[in-house]
Amino acid sequence: MTSLSICNVGKQYQKGATTLENINLEIRSGEFLILVGPSGCGKSTLMNMIAGLESVSSGQILLNQQDITHAAPSQRDIAMVFQSYALYPNMNVYDNIAFGLQIRKWPKDEIDAEVQRVAKLLQIDHLLKRKPAQLSGGQQQRVAMGRALARRPKVYLFDEPLSNLDAKLRVEMRTEVKKLHQRLGTTIVYVTHDQIEAMTLADRIAVMKDGVIQQLGTPQEIYQQPNNLFVASFIGSPAMNFIPVTVQHTAQGRFVELKDQSGTCLQLALPAGLAVKTDQQLVLGLRPEAFSEVQPHKLSQAQVQQGEFLVEMTEPTGPDTLTLLRINGAEVTARVAPQANPQAGAKLPLMLDASQALFFDPVSGERLRALAQPAAA
Structure with a gap:
């Protein structure tokens, strides 16, 4: 030993x-x-x-x-x-x-x-x-x-x-x-x-x-x-996507928005216990595989959303096709199957799994962690 x-x-x-x-x-x-x-x-x-x-x-x-x-x-x-x-x-x-x-x-x-x-x-x-x-x-x-x-x-x-x-x-x-x-x-x-x-x-x-x-x-x-x-x-190839977002608040709770040039807009609910304030600037981190071609059997999951995103460019790698999008002004890479056949300039239906979302402080760079919730009485 x-x-x-x-x-x-x-x-x-x-x-x-x-x-x-x-x-x-x-x-x-x-x-x-x-x-x-x-x-x-x-x-x-x-x-x-x-x-x-x-x-x-x-x-x-x-x-x-x-x-x-x-x-x-x-x-x-x-x-x-x-x-x-x-x-x-x-x-x-x-x-x-x-x-x-x-x-x-x-x-x-x-x-x-x-x-x-x-x-x-x-x-x-x-x-x-x-x-x-x-x-x-x-x-x-x-x-x-x-x-x-x-x-x-x-x-x-x-x-x-x-x-x-x-x-x-x-x-x-x-x-x-x-x-x-x-x-x-x-x-x-x-x-x-x-x-x-x-x-x-x-x-x-x-x-x-x-x-x-x-x-x-x-x-x-x-x-x-x-x-x-x-x-x-x-760590990760391609690297994690970093998207600037702003905390918003309605009666339904706190969320951030993801918008592309074509007008697609998705709302991601923030995790409970995340210590952030309304209008606070954050960095949203999403791995390329968080965006994928639409799989109907997964759409019923609570944190899965669907939208159509404008494709800027594609990079076929064989088993995957890396698809470049632009969300909130940031370049974003989605990892999709070749059969999705993304074409530059076209709108591509994609599924986003928000359960993989991470949030970072843009100043310190540290990942924000949700605070433990008190146990129910």
Whole structure:
């Protein structure tokens, strides 16, 4: 059982710039945790601090409750797979995998058995005599992974390991990494700026911005209940739609209106307990799949509405057609089935599932949460 604890960890450089601020993470034994965020958010710095390649300015790093904050990299029992692969060009695949074991003075027969085990696991046993220059990018990445796996460390760190691969190979290697984790059940911390990688691989995701963790949760939690506008916009492809709305109030209750250029107008009731005032400006967040082609069996649901919207443009993707609308002056993407056959310039009947609606404060960017209602007497 291997756990990793990041306790109030910060990183400040001599010039006064703060790269990381009070990072707290509990990484469970066998968990696949992904650090995701835009370039410069501090995710690679945090990874390097866990590995011992960067010093820690404040806080502690604990491995199985043992303080390794200032331990040398060689004393941490942590293996790292780099973005650049970092293979020795003068060594063949066998020697690249075996190198770390040779440094630790493993017996020769044990080294051979371990290299063969790892090579078979990664399906590169037929490449053991080749040099890195004779390998494809995906094969080189497998060798880099094999070198880490051969050490059998307590924790594996992956620093954007797939970013140098082409799109097709990235998808293939992503699948291999997930299979590998399922087979080994090891603790993995993985850095990426690719939110699709994060969503497909992670048990939990930590979304970072400007050296601060914005949200930590499962992929489903991050996707469906983002803490703020940044998380909502960063996770999801296409991104969440953000529509400016104004709170209105009648005898029937509080609501917001959605209008397009053709005159279509829908009213969305606000959730009970949402602490907002009449005429208050909000940002309505809707995922593209909240808009879909009309399905008659769903129209009876309380929060489902139907309207006709003017199509500005379409983007066929194969299984879906992304349809661009304009609502309350904002560009909105709807995800519809190809058979809906949307045409630019035409009005398209669409169904809106308002149960997926989220509301954000336009100033702070924070998601507004409904207050708990008092229990009935």
